[in-house]
Every structure is written in C-alpha cells, then in structure tokens.
Amino acid sequence: MAIKLWDLAAAEDDRRFSPNCWRIKMALRHKGLEVEEIPWRFTEKDAIAASGQGAVPVIEDQGQTLYDSWTIANYLDEAYPDRPLLFAGEEAKTLCFFFKHWVERSLHVPFFRVIVLDLERQLHPKDKAYFRSSREKRLGKTLEDFAGDPAQALAQLRGALDPLRPVLAESPYLAGRTPGFADYLLLAEFQWARALSAVRLLEKGDPISAWRERVMDLFGGYARNAVGYPA
Amino acid sequence: MAIKLWDLAAAEDDRRFSPNCWRIKMALRHKGLEVEEIPWRFTEKDAIAASGQGAVPVIEDQGQTLYDSWTIANYLDEAYPDRPLLFAGEEAKTLCFFFKHWVERSLHVPFFRVIVLDLERQLHPKDKAYFRSSREKRLGKTLEDFAGDPAQALAQLRGALDPLRPVLAESPYLAGRTPGFADYLLLAEFQWARALSAVRLLEKGDPISAWRERVMDLFGGYARNAVGYPA
Numbered sequence: 001m002a003i004k005l006w007d008l009a010a011a012e013d014d015r016r017f018s019p020n021c022w023r024i025k026m027a028l029r030h031k032g033l034e035v036e037e038i039p040w041r042f043t044e045k046d047a048i049a050a051s052g053q054g055a056v057p058v059i060e061d062q063g064q065t066l067y068d069s070w071t072i073a074n075y076l077d078e079a080y081p082d083r084p085l086l087f088a089g090e091e092a093k094t095l096c097f098f099f100k101h102w103v104e105r106s107l108h109v110p111f112f113r114v115i116v117l118d119l120e121r122q123l124h125p126k127d128k129a130y131f132r133s134s135r136e137k138r139l140g141k142t143l144e145d146f147a148g149d150p151a152q153a154l155a156q157l158r159g160a161l162d163p164l165r166p167v168l169a170e171s172p173y174l175a176g177r178t179p180g181f182a183d184y185l186l187l188a189e190f191q192w193a194r195a196l197s198a199v200r201l202l203e204k205g206d207p208i209s210a211w212r213e214r215v216m217d218l219f220g221g222y223a224r225n226a227v228g229y230p231a
Numbered sequence: 232m233a234i235k236l237w238d239l240a241a242a243e244d245d246r247r248f249s250p251n252c253w254r255i256k257m258a259l260r261h262k263g264l265e266v267e268e269i270p271w272r273f274t275e276k277d278a279i280a281a282s283g284q285g286a287v288p289v290i291e292d293q294g295q296t297l298y299d300s301w302t303i304a305n306y307l308d309e310a311y312p313d314r315p316l317l318f319a320g321e322e323a324k325t326l327c328f329f330f331k332h333w334v335e336r337s338l339h340v341p342f343f344r345v346i347v348l349d350l351e352r353q354l355h356p357k358d359k360a361y362f363r364s365s366r367e368k369r370l371g372k373t374l375e376d377f378a379g380d381p382a383q384a385l386a387q388l389r390g391a392l393d394p395l396r397p398v399l400a401e402s403p404y405l406a407g408r409t410p411g412f413a414d415y416l417l418l419a420e421f422q423w424a425r426a427l428s429a430v431r432l433l434e435k436g437d438p439i440s441a442w443r444e445r446v447m448d449l450f451g452g453y454a455r456n457a458v459g460y461p462a
Contacts, residue, residue: 090407091319094398095326098405101394102333163332167325174329176321 002034004060006048009039010122010196015227017119017195019108022188022223023069024057027181029219031076031083042127070100073181086181096182099174103185110157111189116147118197150199157201161208169207172214179218187215187223194228202231233265235291237279240270241353241427246458248350248426250339253419253454254300255288258412260450262307262314273358301331304412317412327413330405334416341388342420347378349428381430388432392439400438403445410449418446418454425459433462 005025008018016022016039028035040047040056051058051067058067061079066072074093077086087093112119116135120143123131132143139146147153164186167174174182190212193201202209212231216224224231236256239249247253247270259266271278271287282289282298289298292310297303305324308317318324343350347366351374354362363374370377378384395417398405405413421443424432433440443462447455455462 088320088322091323091411092326094402094405094407095323095330095413097402098330098394098398099326101397105394106337163329163336166332167329171325171328174325176325180322182326 001062002036003028004036004038006040006056006058007037008056009041009124011124012227013039015122015195017122017192018056019188019192020055020069021057022191023181023184024059024072026184026187026215026218026223027073027076027086029222030086030179030181030184031080033076033080033083041124042130070097086184088175088180092175092180096180096185099182100185103189107157107160107186107189110153110160111193113147113153114150114157114199114201115193115197116143118199122196154199154201158203165207168211173211179215183211183215187212190231191223191226191228194231195226196228198229232293233267234259235267235269237271237287237289238268239287240272240355242355243458244270246353246426248353248423249287250419250423251286251300252288253422254412254415255290255303257415257418257446257449257454258304258307258317260453261317261410261412261415262311264307264311264314272355273361301328317415319406319411323406323411327406327411327416330413331416334420338388338391338417338420341384341391342424344378344384345381345388345430345432346424346428347374349430353427385430385432389434396438399442404442410446414442414446418443421462422454422457422459425462426457427459429460 005021005028007016007021007025009016016025016037025035025037038047045054048054048056048058048067050060050065053067055067057069057072058065059072060066061075066075073086087096120128120131136142164174171177173179174186190201193199202212209231216231236252236259238247238252238256240247247256247268256266256268269278276285279285279287279289279298281291281296284298286298288300288303289296290303291297292306297306304317318327351359351362367373395405402408404410405417421432424430433443440462447462
C-alpha cells in the first residue's frame with residue numbers, strides 16, 4: 001500500500017512548496033517507495049491531527065503516523081533497510097544531522113528573504129492572513145521590511161552558500177558519488193524557491209548550479225517536473 | 232620509523248598552537264602512528280622547502296613529503312587502511328569536507344578575533360613582525376581594530392558555534408559514537424585558542440563544552456596535556 005504524505009500546497013493544488021516536504025518527497029523516491037501525496041494547507045490542522053501536532057510533512061505508513069522530516073528519514077532507512085539507504089552509516093548520519101542544522105540556521109532565512117513576497121502572493125486565499133500574521137510576529141517586522149532590497153537579499157543568499165562551493169566543485173553530490181539525504185536537504189530549499197519565485201538564484205558557472213541540475217534530474221526528473229519557475 | 236611532523240611553535244618550543252597542525256596531531260594519534268614533532272616558526276621557510284610551499288603541517292613519511300591537512304588526512308587512511316579510519320567511507324568523507332569548509336569560513340575568523348592579541352604576544356620574537364604585517368595586510372586593519380570589543384567578539388564566536396549544539400546534545404562525537412576527523416577539525420580550533428589565550432570560550436552547560444572535554448581526554452589526554460591555559 002502506498003505511503004500517504006500530507007504535502008503543503010499553494011493556491012493551486014499542484015504547486016508544492018514546503019522545503020520540509022520536499023526533503024521527504026525526494027527521500028521516498030530515493031527509497032523507491034510508492035507515495036500518495038495529499039495537498040494540504042497551513043490552516044487545515046484537523047487533517048493531520050493524528051500526528052499530534054500541526055505541521056507537515058506527515059506520513060502514514062503501515063498504520064503508523066509520523067511527523068518531522070528527520071524522524072521520517074530515519075524511519076524510512078529503519079523500516080526499509082534493503083532499499084537504497086538515505087545515510088551510509090552512523091558517521092555519515094551524524095555529519096548529515098550537522099548539515100541539516102547548518103541549512104536551517106544559515107541558509108533558510110536568506111532563502112526566505114529572497115522569496116517571501118512571492119510566497120505570500122502564491123498562497124491559497126484562506127492561508128494568507130495566517131501566514132502574514134504568524135511570520136510577522138516571528139520576524140518582528142512586516143514581510144516587506146524583512147524582504148528589503150532584492151539585490152542585497154540575493155547577494156546575502158549567494159554568500160551564505162559559500163561553504164558548499166569547494167565541495168560541489170570536487171564531488172558530484174554532497175553524499176559523494178551518489179546522492180543521499182544531505183543532497184535532498186539542500187535541494188529542498190531550492191525547490192521551495194522555484195515553486196514560488198522566478199528569481200534566478202545561481203549564476204551559470206556556479207558549481208552549485210551544476211549540482212542542482214543533477215539532483216533535479218534524479219528519479220526521471222521528478223524535482224524538475226514539479227510545478228514552478230525555471231531553475 | 233616515526234613520521235616527521237613540522238609543527239608551528241610559539242616563543243616556547245612546546246607551546247604548539249597551529250590549528251592545521253592540531254588536526255594532524257590528533258589524526259596521527261587516532262591512527263596509532265609514531266610521530267616525531269619538530270618545532271617550527273613562521274619564518275623558517277627553508278626547513279620545509281622540500282614540501283614546495285611555505286606552510287605547516289608538513290609530514291615526511293616513507294620518503295614522501297606531504298603538506299595540507301586535508302591531503303595528509305586522506306593519505307593516512309590510504310597508506311594505513313588497517314588502522315582506525317579517520318573517515319568511515321565516501322559519504323562521511325564528503326560531508327566532512329563540507330564541515331572543514333564550514334569551520335574555515337564560519338568559525339576560524341570568530342576564533343581568531345577572540346585570541347589575536349594574545350597570539351601576537353606569545354609569538355617567538357623573530358615571528359612577530361612577519362605575523363603583524365601579513366595579517367594586517369590580509370585583514371585591511373590593525374590587529375587591535377580587528378580584535379575590537381572582547382565581549383562582543385566572544386558573543387560572536389558563541390553564536391557562530393550554534394549549529395553544533397543540537398548535534399553534540401545528542402551525539403558524543405561529530406563522527407557518531409566514536410571520534411573521527413570531523414572532531415579533530417573542530418578540536419583544533421579550540422586547541423589553537425587554549426595554547427595562547429586564557430579566555431573562557433564556552434559556558435559550563437554548553438554541550439560543546441562536554442564534547443571538548445571528551446576529545447581532550449582521548450589518547451591518554453594528549454590534547455589536554457599540551458601546554459596551554461585551562462579549557
């Protein structure tokens with residue numbers, strides 16, 4: 001039976017933008033597991049009440065309901081150890097856990113700053129007020145003040161990506177010769193942006209750009225074929 | 232025959248402060264290899280001329296001369312594959328390469344800012360002028376202006392360490408249940424500071440502090456017993 005995944009959607013059902021959901025959508029393809037993706041909106045807390053909390057990704061598999069992308073990725077390797085692994089072992093998993101925290105603390109806000117106004121525009125009407133008030137409260141300023149100057153926001157993001165460049169100049173994937181969960185953690189941020197915003201995030205010669213193309217091509221171009229703007 | 236390592240020294244022969252050398256000194260103990268450590272100063276370029284460049288660490292092993300800490304760590308796992316590995320495999324090594332670049336781009340300068348004036352004071356007299364002029368040229372300001380307000384510099388460093396805390400709150404080492412090269416990359420920065428400066432870098436309850444104590448205890452307290460200030 002297919003694994004059910006509740007996946008955040010924008011105004012259109014098939015514009016899927018949640019980076020935490022993208023982590024898991026790529027992970028499920030990596031494992032070669034069948035998935036039923038259910039479009040979900042910020043305000044539909046009832047639909048995922050079985051998870052005991054209010055955020056996606058949520059999956060239902062073999063009678064269990066799980067949330068949190070890191071928990072789900074670990075579950076998938078434990079429940080399906082004979083399928084391709086998301087983590088090559090304990091050392092790789094621990095370093096990937098660091099990578100996850102680096103993405104969340106050093107990349108996520110610079111990405112958010114670049115796309116925030118496009119994001120708000122693309123939301124389902126019933127989600128817009130929730131999004132604006134919850135985010136402005138967290139940021140302590142209006143979305144417009146947070147976005148600031150677009151050129152400056154883009155330069156900040158490109159600078160934040162710096163430690164990735166020497167790695168991706170030498171290695172096809174963050175996990176080495178073949179992709180792993182670290183690659184999906186990073187791609188998820190780019191898929192989030194691409195679903196919502198036409199801003200060109202990377203310059204042509206950037207090694208991160210070549211890596212991004214490679215990861216979008218995986219699994220029959222699954223990430224590339226998602227509804228969004230050109231990368 | 233023991234591996235020769237040229238290791239940066241301060242005014243005293245046994246005050247060894249180079250973080251790039253500390254990476255390799257820990258790595259050599261991890262491998263259980265015999266080492267002859269030769270004190271070296273910034274201005275003694277002739278002594279390491281065989282490496283074809285002017286910086287330490289430099290090692291000589293089995294008739295080969297090697298430099299650059301990443302190259303040397305890789306060499307040690309290749310030349311001594313039957314001894315404990317510094318990298319658990321290709322995925323762990325690639326993620327560790329990212330970690331190295333993160334340390335260099337996000338941690339190294341905040342550490343340097345906290346200790347720079349103590350560092351200059353501890354140098355061998357023949358190295359002081361070289362150090363000041365080369366670093367002030369690179370920084371574009373005097374060492375004193377770079378150091379700025381000590382409390383602010385310390386707060387900046389503690390903030391830069393943020394992505395490590397959730398990892399070290401859950402895992403004894405960055406490499407998992409046992410230490411690996413990632414741990415030595417991070418410890419090297421702390422050993423650099425401790426060799427030169429009495430500043431207390433971490434607060435007691437900080438999970439990074441407990442990790443640091445653990446790594447200093449490895450190999451019979453090798454890092455803890457080095458000449459320096461209390462951690």
